[in-house]
Amino acid sequence: xxxxxxxxxxxxxxxxxxxxxxxxxxxxxxxxxxxxxxxxxxxxxxxxxxxxxxxxxxxxxxxxxxxxxxxxxxxxxxxxxxxxxxxxxxxxxxxxxxxxxxxxxxxxxxxxxxxxxxxxxxxxxxxxxxxxxxxxxxxxxxxxxxxxxxxxxxxxxxxxxxxxxxxxxxxxxxxxxxxxxxxxxxxxxxxxxxxxxxxxxxxxxxxxxxxxxxxxxxxxxxxxxxxxxxxxxxxxxxxxxxxxxxxxxxxxxxxxxxxxxxxxxxxxxxxxxxxxxxxxxxxxxxxxxxxxxxxxxxxxxxxxxxxxxxxxxxxxxxxxxxxxxxxxxxxxxxxxxxxxxxxxxxxxxxxxxxxxxxxxxxxxxxxxxxxxxxxxxxxxxxxxxxxxxxxxxxxxxxxxxxxxxxxxxxxxxxxxxxxxxxxxxxxxxxxxxxxxxxxxxxxxxxxxxxxxxxxxxxxxxxxxxxxxxxxxxxxx
Amino acid sequence: xxxxxxxxxxxxxxxxxxxxxxxxxxxxxxxxxxxxxxxxxxxxxxxxxxxxxxxxxxxxxxxxxxxxxxxxxxxxxxxxxxxxxxxxxxxxxxxxxxxxxxxxxxxxxxxxxxxxxxxxxxxxxxxxxxxxxxxxx
Numbered sequence: 007x008x009x010x011x012x013x014x015x016x017x018x019x020x021x022x023x024x025x026x027x028x029x030x031x032x033x034x035x036x037x038x039x040x041x042x043x044x045x046x047x048x049x050x051x052x053x054x055x056x057x058x059x060x061x062x063x064x065x066x067x068x069x070x071x072x073x074x075x076x077x078x079x080x081x082x083x084x085x086x087x088x089x090x091x092x093x094x095x096x097x098x099x100x101x102x103x104x105x106x107x108x109x110x111x112x113x114x115x116x117x118x119x120x121x122x123x124x125x126x127x128x129x130x131x132x133x134x135x136x137x138x139x140x141x142x143x144x145x146x147x148x149x150x151x152x153x154x155x156x157x158x159x160x161x162x163x164x165x166x167x168x169x170x171x172x173x174x175x176x177x178x179x180x181x182x183x184x185x186x187x188x189x190x191x192x193x194x195x196x197x198x199x200x201x202x203x204x205x206x207x208x209x210x211x212x213x214x215x216x217x218x219x220x221x222x223x224x225x226x227x228x229x230x231x232x233x234x235x236x237x238x239x240x241x242x243x244x245x246x247x248x249x250x251x252x253x254x255x256x257x258x259x260x261x262x263x264x265x266x267x268x269x270x271x272x273x274x275x276x277x278x279x280x281x282x283x284x285x286x287x288x289x290x291x292x293x294x295x296x297x298x299x300x301x302x303x304x305x306x307x308x309x310x311x312x313x314x315x316x317x318x319x320x321x322x323x324x325x326x327x328x329x330x331x332x333x334x335x336x337x338x339x340x341x342x343x344x345x346x347x348x349x350x351x352x353x354x355x356x357x358x359x360x361x362x363x364x365x366x367x368x369x370x371x372x373x374x375x376x377x378x379x380x381x382x383x384x385x386x387x388x389x390x391x392x393x394x395x396x397x398x399x400x401x402x403x404x405x406x407x408x409x410x411x412x413x414x415x416x417x418x419x420x421x422x423x424x425x426x427x428x429x430x431x432x433x434x435x436x437x438x439x440x441x442x443x444x445x446x447x448x449x450x451x452x453x454x455x456x457x458x459x460x461x462x463x464x465x466x467x468x469x470x471x472x473x474x475x476x477x478x479x480x481x482x
Numbered sequence: 483x484x485x486x487x488x489x490x491x492x493x494x495x496x497x498x499x500x501x502x503x504x505x506x507x508x509x510x511x512x513x514x515x516x517x518x519x520x521x522x523x524x525x526x527x528x529x530x531x532x533x534x535x536x537x538x539x540x541x542x543x544x545x546x547x548x549x550x551x552x553x554x555x556x557x558x559x560x561x562x563x564x565x566x567x568x569x570x571x572x573x574x575x576x577x578x579x580x581x582x583x584x585x586x587x588x589x590x591x592x593x594x595x596x597x598x599x600x601x602x603x604x605x606x607x608x609x610x611x612x613x614x615x616x617x618x619x
Contacts, residue, residue, distance in 0.1 A: 045492055073492035075598045075618065100595040100618045137519060137590030138559045138583035196556050207592040207619050245556050248595040248618075252549050256542065259599060272599035412490045413518075413592070413619075442520075442591040482592075 007044040018069070018465035019398070022049070027270070028056040034067040035399065035465040040457060047073035048080075054270040055083050059278070060091025062340055062347055068354050068404040069461035070453070075099065076273030079353035082402040084338065086347055087279040092267065094276035095258050095287055097350035099331045100251035102291055103298035104209075104242030106377040107175075107327035108388065109306060111235045111313065111320065115215045118235050118477055121316050122435055125213065126478040128312045130437035133211055133305060134203040135482040137440070141202035143304065150194050151186035153201070154246075157296030158327075161303035167310070168321075171303065173366040175327040176356065179303070181296050185289025189246065190253055193290075196245030197297065202304035206443060206482035208406075209241040210379075211309065214386060214474035221471045224390050227372045228325055230472045237313075237322065238386060238474065239305050240379045241482075242331070243298035250294050254287045279348055288333070295332060302327060325388075326375035330355050330405040338400050349400050357391035357403040357468045376468045378459055379406045381452035382436065382444070382479050383429045387459045389468035403468040407455035416451040417442065425449075429479075438481035447481060486514035489601070491616045496601055497548070498614035504540065504604070507611035508547055509565040512578070515548055515597075516562055518617060519555075520588040525563035527579030536573050540604040544613050547574055548597035552617075556593070559583050592619045 012020040012034075020041060022032040032052040034041060048071045055077055056065035062084045071080030076096030085091030111118075118125065134141050145153060153160045158179030162169055172179035204211060214236050219225045230236070243250075258275035261283050262268075267276065277284040310322050333350045340347075349356075358364055358374040365374055376389040384407070395401045411419075422441025425448045429436050438444050463470045484506050489496035495518055499510025516522045533550045537543040547567075555561060562580030583590055600616040 047492070075600045075616070079493055100598075136585065137593045138585060140559070192553060196553065198557075205593065206590075248556075249553065252552075252596040255596075255599070256545070260538070260542075272602070275599070409493055412492070413495055414488050414490065439585045440589045440591050442589045446591050 007042060007046050007049055009041055016465065018461045024056065028053055030056050030061050030064050032056055033064040034071065035461065035467055036069045037461045040069055040461055044071055045073045048078045051076065051078040052081060054274055055081060057270055058092055058274065058276060059267060060085040060089040062086050066399045066402065068402065070404040070406055070408045070458040072408045074352060076271050076275065077350065077352040079408065080404065081352045082350065082354045082399050084347040084349040084400050085279065086345060091279050091348060092276035093279050093284045093288055093333055093348055094274060094350060095251060095254040096273045096275045097352055098291055098333050099352050100248045101242040101331055102247035102250060102294035103329040104331045105298060105302065105327060105329035106238055106240045106379050107302050107306065108325040108377050109237040109309065109322040110229045110325050111237065111322055113235045113317065115233050115235055118213060122477060125316055126435040126437050128315060129211060129478065129480050132308050132312045133480050135439065135480055136206050136443065139203050140199040143201040144198065145201060153300050154186040154189060154293035154296050155184050156180055157299035158303040161300040166304045166307035171324045174324040175299060176329055179299055181292045183289065184292040184296050186293055188286040188289035189250060189293050193246045193249035196249045200244040201301060202308065203244060204241050204305065204482045205244060208447060209482045210382060211305065211480040212238045212476045213478035214238055214476050216472055217475040218473040221469060224372050224471045228375055228388065228471065230388060236474060237309055238377065238379065239302055241301060241305065243294040244301055246297045247294040250290045254290065257283060258287065291333060295329065298329065326377065328355050328377050338396060351402055353405050354402045355405045356401060357395050358401050359391045359393040359395055376403050378404060378455065380455040381407050381449045382447050382481060383434050383449040383476060385455060386474040387455065387470060388472040388474065389459065389462065390471050391468055392466055394466045395468060398466055404458050404462045407452040407458060409451060410453045411451050413446040416446050416448050420445045420448045434476045434479060436479045436481060444481060484510050486510040486517065488514060488517065494616055494619050496614060496616045498612065500610050500612050502610060504611045505567040505569045507613040508544060508569065509567045511544065511548065511613045512551055512565045515551060515594060515617060518592065518594055518619060519590045520561060522563045524588055525561045526581045527564035528581045530577045530579050531558065533576045533578055534574065538572060541602050543572065543574055544604050545597045545599065545602065545615060548617065551578060552594045552596060554578065561588060594619050
């Protein structure tokens with residue numbers, strides 16, 4: 007990226023003053039190397055977001071920002087409904103509420119190493135993963151609507167997981183304001199066989215070792231112990247979310263002109279928050295959030311069942327569940343007054359600091375766990391939200407590594423079988439239905455997540471707590 | 483000459499079809515969509531599926547066409563390798579031929595989530611038509 011014109015506000019904080027149709031500045035959180043390595047499209051897309059009606063304070067980009075659709079991936083923007091603010095299907099994306107959850111096993115790494123291979127096989131057999139996979143659960147129309155209204159709370163009531171899980175999920179496991187009527191028959195049909203499935207691409211289930219601790223006190227509050235094992239699950243709202251994204255993107259792109267909104271890019275498809283289509287989208291998008299929460303809850307149940315075969319009586323409590331493609335109504339202080347804003351995070355994680363009332367009692371003194379997924383075979387990180395993150399970027403942080411090369415390039419460079427064998431030599435067992443899929447997701451096809459996490463830490467968006475390295479990876 | 487190719491996008495993948503007619507370019511773009519998941523040569527064109535869409539302009543029509551295919555792939559658990567496309571004005575009628583996903587034979591890499599407006603272009607270039615956009619995977 008051409009960094010000419012950026013004002014440096016801190017070691018990992020850059021500002022681009024508004025120009026042309028921009029209503030607010032662009033602010034990017036990254037060190038100089040990451041910023042320079044970002045595609046010029048990130049700047050262009052962040053500038054486009056800054057032109058949208060009702061945007062508040064700035065159009066933000068996180069340290070892992072890369073070229074997305076309309077919004078950059080890693081983009082954060084808040085809109086005020088009282089100032090003509092918009093809600094954007096493009097600002098949420100196709101995989102609504104894609105996210106990560108982390109389960110604590112309390113087991114020492116030796117216990118897993120003793121069963122690593124059979125555990126990997128059992129997880130691979132139990133977790134539906136990859137293109138064309140289907141779940142065991144079939145929902146009637148009435149059950150589908152109940153799931154879309156209830157999210158993880160619905161799943162727990164059906165026997166998937168424990169009530170104690172709910173307070174460790176954003177929105178306590180149930181996104182309010184979901185409207186199943188705003189979800190099309192097609193979207194529901196697309197979901198019919200996909201409840202409790204992992205998906206494909208960069209989605210995964212990993213058994214991970216806590217390899218390093220950076221903040222012993224917070225790690226202890228999170229239940230993270232060095233050389234103990236956790237399980238992380240990365241997936242989203244599956245076909246339902248994809249179909250909602252597809253349909254509302256088109257509807258909003260066509261409707262924008264009628265609302266007098268000039269779209270510099272059709273992908274920024276949006277409508278006023280208070281408009282009928284804006285309200286319908288919010289109802290559908292919230293239903294998709296619940297679908298993602300229910301899906302991760304079901305996968306958690308399946309994971310616990312597998313672990314119980316190997317370690318009877320083990321409970322695997324949930325550390326936390328974060329979503330990274332959402333638009334949520336939040337109250338933030340702007341210029342000295344509290345305002346209710348619609349905060350879009352597209353490939354960005356909410357990161358509430360200590361004391362936030364949304365957090366469960368046990369986590370409130372320390373702050374929200376921020377779960378950052380790495381690529382297959384590399385590290386993932388647990389961070390904690392900070393107080394200052396609210397003033398920096400409406401309490402947001404990065405979400406992952408981002409690709410360093412395209413799928414085509416990766417496919418030319420690596421064979422899936424070789425990637426699996428080379429990771430096995432490094433002690434990581436990978437199981438996937440597709441060797442081609444593994445090649446496209448090869449660890450080196452992704453950027454270094456450590457640099458991204460360090461930049462988020464230095465910028466003050468969130469603070470590093472622990473590093474996780476994989477032992478088993480189930481890939482879609 | 484008809485042809486399809488992928489083009490680069492940082493997070494995802496671009497599909498591009500070329501053809502002597504608009505309909506041929508759309509059919510080739512659909513082959514590029516299949517190629518995101520698997521080698522189209524591995525997919526037997528055994529079962530026909532009828533697809534119709536309508537959109538206000540050719541670019542929206544391309545996105546609708548690819549999204550209709552993504553929907554059929556997802557809900558029927560099928561892959562397609564042969565496309566017969568007819569376009570009249572703002573309407574498209576097509577038959578996609580394919581077979582159910584066979585995970586060991588097709589080695590399906592990744593599922594397309596949706597066709598996007600990013601790098602979306604439907605245009606005549608000299609003697610041929612080009613139809614392209616980025617697909618979120």
